[in-house]
Amino acid sequence: YSSSNNGDVSGNHGNFDAWILKIDVNGNIIWQKTIGGSQVDLCYTIQALQDGNYVFGGGTYSNDGDVSGHHGDQDFWIVKINTSGAILWQRSLGGTGLDVCYDIIETNSGQIIACGSTNSTDGNVSGNHGNYDFWINRISSNGTVISSNCYGGTQQESAQSMSLCSGNRIAVAGYSKSSNGDVTSNSGYNDYWFCLIDSNGII
Numbered sequence: 001y002s003s004s005n006n007g008d009v010s011g012n013h014g015n016f017d018a019w020i021l022k023i024d025v026n027g028n029i030i031w032q033k034t035i036g037g038s039q040v041d042l043c044y045t046i047q048a049l050q051d052g053n054y055v056f057g058g059g060t061y062s063n064d065g066d067v068s069g070h071h072g073d074q075d076f077w078i079v080k081i082n083t084s085g086a087i088l089w090q091r092s093l094g095g096t097g098l099d100v101c102y103d104i105i106e107t108n109s110g111q112i113i114a115c116g117s118t119n120s121t122d123g124n125v126s127g128n129h130g131n132y133d134f135w136i137n138r139i140s141s142n143g144t145v146i147s148s149n150c151y152g153g154t155q156q157e158s159a160q161s162m163s164l165c166s167g168n169r170i171a172v173a174g175y176s177k178s179s180n181g182d183v184t185s186n187s188g189y190n191d192y193w194f195c196l197i198d199s200n201g202i203i
Contacts, residue, residue, distance in 0.1 A: 001018055001041065010032070011033065011034040014036075018077075019033075020085055032085075037063065039061035042058040044101065046104070047105065053082050054081050054082075055080045057076075057116070058101055059076065060077040066087060069091065071094045071124070072123075073096060073098050074100055075094040075099050076100055077090070077101060078091045078104070078139060088143075094120050097121070097125075099119075099125065100116045100117055101116040103159070104162075107168060108164075110140075112140075113138055113139075115160075115172055117134065117157065119131055119132045129182070131155050131177075132157055132158055133151055133152035134157050136197070149197075151195060153183040155179075156178070159174040168198070169197060169199070170197045171195070171197075172197060175192060176193035177189060
């Protein structure tokens with residue numbers, strides 16, 4: 001992300017924008033895009049897709065410019081762009097709390113799986129266990145949300161990274177402070193928390 005509007009950066013919408021660059025093998029910029037609205041818009045992860053396009057994820061506070069559908073505070077933000085950086089679709093997901101995306105993977109069938117954290121209990125979010133939970137959204141290639149699941153306990157959890165495993169299972173890694181709910185124990189403060197989740201969202 002970038003708050004600049006000079007040098008290598010152009011098209012800033014206000015405050016921080018997600019900043020996407022395509023560069024060649026020598027590090028030269030082929031194109032760059034600033035994507036966002038008048039508030040803070042952040043990109044934390046990007047994934048090349050089987051259809052040749054790209055999807056990136058992060059967080060947004062905007063509800064203007066390139067962003068619509070904001071729910072309040074920071075939303076979990078997913079944007080699909082084409083090979084020239086033009087937006088194909090964007091989804092601002094979440095509730096009135098703080099929601100953010102940290103990683104994205106694509107399944108063999110072309111579904112997009114996005115993970116992060118949420119402390120919302122409304123809007124697109126249901127089943128929160130308390131405080132911040134792992135939040136995992138399964139989204140179709142055209143941007144339709146297929147399923148959303150919260151995982152965690154009454155303390156703080158955040159999903160940071162995912163990997164696709166055999167049998168369409170998803171390995172999710174992050175941290176947890178809980179020792180209840182979906183979390184069996186805690187050794188003190190933030191523990192590394194690892195989950196293996198099946199295609200139905202069950203741990």
